[in-house]
Amino acid sequence: MGTKPQDASTSPARTGIGTRERVVRAASRLFQRQGYEGTGIKLIAKEAEATLGSVYHFFPGGKEELAVAAIQHGDREFADMLGTGLAGSDDPAVAVENCARLLATALRASDWADGCPVTATALETIGRTSPIQEACLAALRNWQEVLAAKFRDGGFGDEDAEELASTVLSALEGAEVTSQVYRSEQPLLTAGRHMAQLIRSRGAVAR
Amino acid sequence: MGTKPQDASTSPARTGIGTRERVVRAASRLFQRQGYEGTGIKLIAKEAEATLGSVYHFFPGGKEELAVAAIQHGDREFADMLGTGLAGSDDPAVAVENCARLLATALRASDWADGCPVTATALETIGRTSPIQEACLAALRNWQEVLAAKFRDGGFGDEDAEELASTVLSALEGAEVTSQVYRSEQPLLTAGRHMAQLIRSRGAVAR
DNA sequence: TTCTTGATAGAACGATCGTTTTAGAAGGGC
DNA sequence: GCCCTTCTAAAACGATCGTTCTATCAAGAA
Numbered sequence: 255m256g257t258k259p260q261d262a263s264t265s266p267a268r269t270g271i272g273t274r275e276r277v278v279r280a281a282s283r284l285f286q287r288q289g290y291e292g293t294g295i296k297l298i299a300k301e302a303e304a305t306l307g308s309v310y311h312f313f314p315g316g317k318e319e320l321a322v323a324a325i326q327h328g329d330r331e332f333a334d335m336l337g338t339g340l341a342g343s344d345d346p347a348v349a350v351e352n353c354a355r356l357l358a359t360a361l362r363a364s365d366w367a368d369g370c371p372v373t374a375t376a377l378e379t380i381g382r383t384s385p386i387q388e389a390c391l392a393a394l395r396n397w398q399e400v401l402a403a404k405f406r407d408g409g410f411g412d413e414d415a416e417e418l419a420s421t422v423l424s425a426l427e428g429a430e431v432t433s434q435v436y437r438s439e440q441p442l443l444t445a446g447r448h449m450a451q452l453i454r455s456r457g458a459v460a461r
Numbered sequence: 462m463g464t465k466p467q468d469a470s471t472s473p474a475r476t477g478i479g480t481r482e483r484v485v486r487a488a489s490r491l492f493q494r495q496g497y498e499g500t501g502i503k504l505i506a507k508e509a510e511a512t513l514g515s516v517y518h519f520f521p522g523g524k525e526e527l528a529v530a531a532i533q534h535g536d537r538e539f540a541d542m543l544g545t546g547l548a549g550s551d552d553p554a555v556a557v558e559n560c561a562r563l564l565a566t567a568l569r570a571s572d573w574a575d576g577c578p579v580t581a582t583a584l585e586t587i588g589r590t591s592p593i594q595e596a597c598l599a600a601l602r603n604w605q606e607v608l609a610a611k612f613r614d615g616g617f618g619d620e621d622a623e624e625l626a627s628t629v630l631s632a633l634e635g636a637e638v639t640s641q642v643y644r645s646e647q648p649l650l651t652a653g654r655h656m657a658q659l660i661r662s663r664g665a666v667a668r
Numbered sequence: 669t670t671c672t673t674g675a676t677a678g679a680a681c682g683a684t685c686g687t688t689t690t691a692g693a694a695g696g697g698c
Numbered sequence: 699g700c701c702c703t704t705c706t707a708a709a710a711c712g713a714t715c716g717t718t719c720t721a722t723c724a725a726g727a728a
Contacts, residue, residue, distance in 0.1 A: 275673080289585040291499035295716060305677050306519050309715075312675090322603050367588050373638060375579040378496040381574050383574070420648050425628065428635025430629070435583050435598050438613040441627050445725065448628040450657055455662040480705080502686060514706050517687075524686065669728100671724070676723070693706075698699100 265283040274312045281324035282331070288368050290321055290386070321375060322389045326352040328371025329393035335360070336400050346408035348452035350401075350422055354446025357430060358439040366434045370427055398423050408454075414456065422449050481519040483509040488531035489538070494574050496581040497593070499527055528582060529596045534601035535578025541569070543607050553615035554657035557608075557629055562655025564637060565646040573644050575636045607631050612660075620665065629656050 271279075280302035284293040295317055299309050313320040339353030361369065376390035398419045405415035429445035478486075487509035491500040502524055507514050520527040568576065583597040606624045612622035636652035647661030 258494055287588070289496055289498055290583075291496055292585050296714085305675095306677050306717090307678070341494065365588070369584065369587075374494060374496075374581070374584040377576065377584065377638065378499050380576075381494070387642070394639060394642055406716075417651050418655070421632065421636070421652045424635035424639050424648055424652050425632040427638060428631035428633065429628070431543070431580060431634060432601060434587050435594070438642050441574065441631055444489055444624050445628045445631050446536050448625070452659045457656060501684075503684085512705095512707055513687090514708075519703060671728075673724105673726085674724090675718105677720075677721080679719085680715100682716100685713075687713105688709105688711070690709085691707080694704085696699080696701100696703090 258392040267299060271306050273302070273304050275321070276332045277304050277309055277328050278323050281320050282327045283368070283370055285321065285324050285375045286328060286369065286371040287374075297321070315428075318383055318385060321386050325372050325375060325386065325389040325393060329389070329396055332371055332393070333396055333400055336397055340400070340404045344408070346405050346410070347406060350453060351450040353445040353448070354429070354442050357426065358433065358442040361433055361442065362439055363428065366437050367435050369430045373427060373431065396424070410456075418453060418456065421452070424450055426454060467542065480511050480515050481511070484511050484519060484527070485520055485530050485534050488527050488609055489534045489578055490575070491529065492531050492582045493535060493576065493578040494581075497585045502527070504625055525590055525592060528593050532579050532582060532596035532600060533536070536596070536603055539578055539600070540607055547607070547611045553612050553617070554660040556611060557660060558653040558657040561633060561636070561649050561656070562644055563642065564633065565649040565653075567645055568637065568649065570642055573641045577634055577640050580634060580638065601630070617663075625660060625663065629660070 277298065280400065281293070281298045284298055284301060295307060295309060298320070299306050302309075309320065310316070313323065322453065335356060336353060339356040340349040342352040343349045372390045372393050375386065379386045379390075398416075400417035401422055402415045405418050425445045425448075426442070429442045433439060434442035468597070472479065484505065489552045491508060492600070495630060503513060506513050516527065517523070517541055520530065542563060543560055545564040547556040549559040551558045556631075579597045580599050582593065586593045586597075605623075608626035608629055609622045612625050617625065632652045632655075633649070636648045638650035640646060
């Protein structure tokens with residue numbers, strides 16, 4: 255029966271969300287929740303309401319190619335969330351604390367399941383397949399740059415901004431894992447407050 | 462042929478390291494490097510120079526029971542490393558920065574493979590099997606308490622010490638992952654320096 | 669119509685997964 | 699000698715893994 259899998263309308267080719275996009279989103283969420291090795295392609299297909307044939311049609315490179323696309327999707331998703339949190343204030347300290355609050359709320363809303371979209375996959379594949387590792391590296395670089403830009407705008411020098419971005423990102427990543435294991439918002443909220451203090455103590459007032 | 466698998470001497474029952482301990486160590490390292498789902502029991506047995514029969518003899522609960530023992534082993538291992546790093550100075554700020562340096566050196570020595578011994582497994586099993594999750598939770602609590610004790614000794618109040626320990630642990634955890642992906646000591650070293658600044662800025666001088 | 673292309677559907681392959689099972693080898697107490 | 703416990707050895711089970719394969723459907727170009 256070719257097209258028309260589950261969409262509302264039937265006539266045009268791309269109704270609602272395309273199959274490829276559904277597969278990428280399902281893969282991204284599943285990798286985020288249970289890691290790369292723990293997630294089967296067949297489960298991804300079922301979760302995306304697609305068939306195995308469709309998955310291999312769009313990703314002839316198999317699981318690895320799909321993982322790269324999923325990581326890149328998670329990259330954009332997390333960068334958007336960082337951007338939203340940072341946009342709340344011109345003061346970098348307030349903005350970072352706002353980010354932590356946003357992450358904590360989203361984490362609780364998912365019952366502590368949806369943490370960082372790349373950490374699990376990154377850790378599992380650390381010394382192995384390079385395309386996935388490169389996608390994870392690009393994501394971390396991207397997020398760090400989003401933070402660094404905010405710090406530069408807040409009056410920090412290039413080197414200070416880059417280093418602060420590195421530490422803030424590390425702290426948020428680590429606090430997100432800790433919050434997931436503790437099933438509590440506290441590690442993320444405390445880390446956010448401490449990061450704000452660190453930013454203030456390193457000088458540079460809100461302009 | 463019963464005993465005598467690979468040890469130097471042959472006569473006594475427990476020559477060198479016992480089979481059970483070898484299995485736990487191999488499991489801990491493999492879970493640390495490639496996660497819970499990505500590590501097969503047969504590989505663990507081979508790596509430990511044991512047989513499948515031995516593994517299931519010591520761990521009748523299968524992979525899950527073995528994982529709990531492996532996490533607890535990693536717990537002690539990481540706590541020892543924290544203790545060693547913290548023992549270098551009475552000043553909590555200096556001590557924490559020392560820890561970060563120690564982690565960075567060990568990480569580089571393993572070619573960025575041996576990060577935190579529980580993070581990968583913790584993330585993969587986050588909403589699922591509770592025994593493993595509880596072991597991971599106990600490990601994080603243990604490490605936080607090691608840090609908190611150091612801060613209390615350094616003159617911080619109970620609540621300050623607990624919160625600082627939470628953030629420092631999160632930052633070290635996150636920076637370790639970042640260092641692994643970047644293949645660079647820089648994220649860990651920078652986080653260590655910033656954590657020292659945070660500790661100093663929160664008052665309390667070295668006693 | 670006919671041919672071609674993009675996408676879907678699902679059966680089937682070999683390999684490996686965690687686990688179970690059965691058998692056998694050492695050592696101590698009797 | 700014999701028995702019993704502890705530990706090792708390896709074959710084998712069903713299930714699931716990632717992947718390949720063939721068949722089919724819909725729609726546009728000729």
